Amino acid sequence: MPNGRFTNHIESPNGGSVNERRSLHERFRSRLIVDPTLTRKAVSYQGNRDLPGFRWLKYKESFSRGLVERLIDDVQPDSVLDPFSGMGTTPLIAAGRGLRATGIEIMPVGVIAGKAVARAANGFHSDAYSSAAKSLIEHVKSYKKAAEQHAFPHVRITQAAFPQETELEIARAREFIATIDDITIKTVMNLACMSILESVSYTRKDGQYLRWDYRADRKLRSRIHKGKILRFQEALYTRLEEIKEDVEPLKELYGRSMPTFLTGSSLQLLRKIADNAFDMVITSPPYANRYDYTRTYALELAWLGYGQDDFKTLRQQMLSATVENKPKREWLQQIYSNSDLIAAALGMSDAQNAIHEVVDILRDHSSELGNPHVIRLIEGYFLEMAVIVAELGRIVRPGGTVFMVNDNVQYHGEEIPVDLVLSDFAEQSGFRCERIWVLPRGKGNSSQQMGRFGRRELRKCVYKWVRCDV
Template sequence: MLKDYNFIDCTEKYHSIMQFDKNKNVFVHRWYPFVEGYSKEFIEDILNELSFVPSCALEPFCGSGTTPVELQNHNIRCYSFEVSPFMYLLSTVKLERKYDVETFESYVNVVTKKLSRTSRNIRKVEVLPFGDTIVKTEKTKKWNFHDTAIDGILDIRYAIRTVVDDEEYRRLFTIALASIIVQASNLFRNGKCLSYKKGWENRIFSRKDIHNFFLDKLNSIFAEDIRIISKNSSTVSNSDICYIGDVRKNIQHVPNGKIDLIITSPPYLNSRDYTDIYMLELKVLQLINSHEELRELRKNTLRSHVQVPYDKILPIENERLKNSLLEMSNNELNAWNSDIINMICAYFEDMQFLFSEFAKKMRKGGIIYFNVANSAYYGVEVPVDYIIADIAESCGFKVREIRKARDLKTSPQQSDKIKKLRESVIIIDY
């Protein structure tokens, strides 16, 4: 018999704070315009409603670092994991608190000077990012960057590499470069992918324009925040317990019985591959340098997309999941990708593994805030929040309530039958 959980409509409470967009003018978070994720207010709201002061937290899907950064600001230790090398770089740069104004300004000055005397042919000393569509060639109909834009980016990359000799500041300046990459490109983030901007063919920036985008960022928001950091000391640093790699393989870094708070928003079951969305940053910053490296990264991500094939997966023992799969099976021949059923099974197998690990890492009295969204395939809505609630209880947890956060639009393939999907925050006690 299906268990009925305490369900509460909290859209008035959550509708705005679940969006990272609120962070666009917030200290440190504004260094890079992350699209997905929740705002710092979501973390603050959780801390305000807790009946205890957490001693140690866990964020298994770090993303841009909102959870460990905000918990650090509240002097709370937080283990975190991130599989994307770009997101890991972004998170650890935001967690760093050893920057000082004098050193920062010194490096800004030498980088500015370096950019005033750039190499005529920068590609002799800085290689282009890998891929066939980075720049215009005889074979390309569309390309990611006009020549002057990519040369301006390579100028900056070369300057950072050659005159910023302190690793912490080199990483900081690299994030400043990352923050202008899409702006300098012919692309924009369009949901699950990168698409070409309207009129991109004639939207051409000079090398100097690109330099100025970068230097303006350094001299404005980065300089302002470095001044704040240099005046404040933090007693807790979460950068040393932020790990790069697949949390499923690396969670052993977290001691058993230590965690009393988990706040996370795992990749949704929506076929969105975040390596695609942040492909420009991965390539331009030389974090991914071949198709083989890209495939390996995708293999290590949570199984929430169909960009890599998975072995045949049987569904976990869950009645809600089996009911959804049965309803879908009638329409599978009309699906846009035959691997979707297998992906759905793999996703919940990953969730079951994670909650079994959470049970080892948490101590009694701990609490989990788990942000997920329902999915739709073959005209069938998958109740992801309720299935995860079932999984949590099967692993020894107690679901206190499921809070509706907001409604999300469905994909064009599903919109005829399902107009919206529920995003939820599951509150789980241990």
């Protein structure tokens, strides 16, 4: 690979074997290309911060609008699917161009944002919105105590997240929203309130966890200084004004058609999609990096009424990316009624020797691992991704294209070439891996890992797979 930042030299700091990872690398070497234009801003949310609609919810895991536009321009499809659609970047942009567009997403937080933007762009009544927004602000400022049932429905990890005054204002907002009948206005108001919760709270999203400000009334091991915490009514007013400003540009940008948003797990919903149904897939699954969406989006999920058990259920239904995820093998066999597709997917994952190589080393060092369940995480992640990739091989028409964004990861100093393993699954599922574009700046390993295993930059990539003609 023509770039010095990423080493072609694969080694195991634990003295284990690297033969399988080397041979996979050899196979894909000519297709790994560093693309200097793929900066982080060009790929991820940072590029969307000020854009109409996308600025309504800080969904840090989302694509940049520019990336999706570039990929659609490259392929010129009639239909586009994103099976991990987050806040709906892919379906919104594709539908905005008049394409048939579908997003599947398991977390309602992103789905609500996508739906709110799509509805604002398609047949929105600005006058009804302005009047509801005015009444909402008046109600929040009214100083009347809201009825008990409208209090913020806290779960354990959100307790004491807001100053007392904010709790009262939130309850009044919830009380008002409960009276709105118009589903579009209700969705947008819900989104407006949900989207500001972090900014009015003592918390900050930080990778795997919520970090807490020193002013929160909680026993904490470490605390941050968050700076000014906005008052709910102030933050809400600003967001409602932003939404008003964005409606006209949104009609222009995304007003050509409504995307379809399916809420649920792709592990269940993809199998309901017909063979060859899509020309193109643009997607970014969760990374195998222990990031726990249910923790970072705890405030937003609680706002939506998720109780303690719902959090646990959602975490288990999500693609396995945390140490808490239990194996889904038997469940997948059941829902797929032992079909040929599931047998092929499980076979592909069972025969993935680069993963066995890493897992064997980690098993040998399990007593040194911070959490030995990372082994279960790795096995679960690749098994589930094998099912997803096999499904894409069925759903994407011959000649169609998949673009996938994902990061490589490392555990205990052992790098897992996620890009090569998933591209291997793709090639067994009817695709040809044409390119793996590598972002010029990779992901550094954590300071803890760096101290023990040396500095290593992990590839962040965009893969292009083209479905072979049959």
